[in-house]
Each structure stands twice: as C-alpha cells, then as structure tokens.
Amino acid sequence: MRNDIPAPALNDRVVFVGDDDRLRAILEEVCAATGMGFAAIARVTDRQWIACQVLDQIEFGLEPGEELKIRETICDEIRESGEAVVFDDASDDIKWSRHPVPVIYGFKSYCSFPVYLDDGTFFGTLCAIDPQRRRINDEAIVELFTELARKVGHILTEREQALAAKAT
Secondary structure, three states: OOOOOOHHHHHHHHHHHHOOHHHHHHHHHHHHHHOOOEEEEEEEOOOOEEEEEEEEOOOOOOOOOOEEOHHHOOHHHHHHHOOOEEEOOHHHOOOHHHOHHHHHHOOOEEEEEEEEOOOOOEEEEEEEEEOOOOOOOOHHHHHHHHHHHHHHHHHHHHHHHHHHHHHO
C-alpha cells in the first residue's frame, strides 16, 4: 500500500481493505482469547494511525477509517522497531508505567503485533487493549497473535490485490 496517497483517499482505502468478515472473525478471536475488550487492525504510517477494522466492547469509541494521533500510539514505535509490544498492566511494567500512551487512552493491558503484507511491506498492527489488567504476556498469547498477524497480512494482501484489479 502506497504511503503517498492523500489522507482522505488513504482512509477510504483502508476502510475498503478492512471490510472483510475474516478480519472481523480474527478480532473476535483476539478478544475471546485474551479477555480484552478492544481489538483493532490499524494502518500505520510515519504520519497516520488509521483504524482498518475494529471490535469495541469497552466503548473506546473508534470506528474504521478514524484516526489516532500517530505520536500518541505505541503502534508508531512498533512501526519503527518491527517488534511486538505486550504487557499485562502498564502500571506494573518498568518501561510502560512511565509512557504517556496508556494514561492518554486509559488502558492497562496492551498487546500489539506488526502486520506485514505478503511482499514484506509493513502495513500496520494487530492490537488489543483493555482498561483492566489481563494476563496476556505469555507464550500461548504471543504465538496466537503472531499467527493471527500473519493471517491478517495475507487477507489484506488479497484485499489490496482485489482493489488494484478493480481499478484497472
């Protein structure tokens, strides 16, 4: 997915590629497996964080196509590092207890993994948050998120290809 698309067009494109029942099912699986109340697939660039698909059971208030300020997300750090971030409770974690993002959005638990398209291009993240402490920093959850992020990347690749074919 190109980064030089104007913002409104990029948001529309992100919503289109995210409009897939398989992605909604993955977000359901994320919430069921973790007990977390919010899960999302986000398109993350150096300038934007755009919700691609969302499951919101905690009234976080974000819909597909809506944005968060990129510098007020942990996903921006994941974009830069390519590394997942997982913590059970920000207030108990040495690094994350001092980070402003959990306070800004009012969450304790956080799990986010990078999503790559089939060609290796970074798309964004598969993430989940919850205002309560959740036990997510364990091997089974990490393995699950790793596999689900891979599946998300493949589905998004298919959706991108369908969009490109439709445009020609």
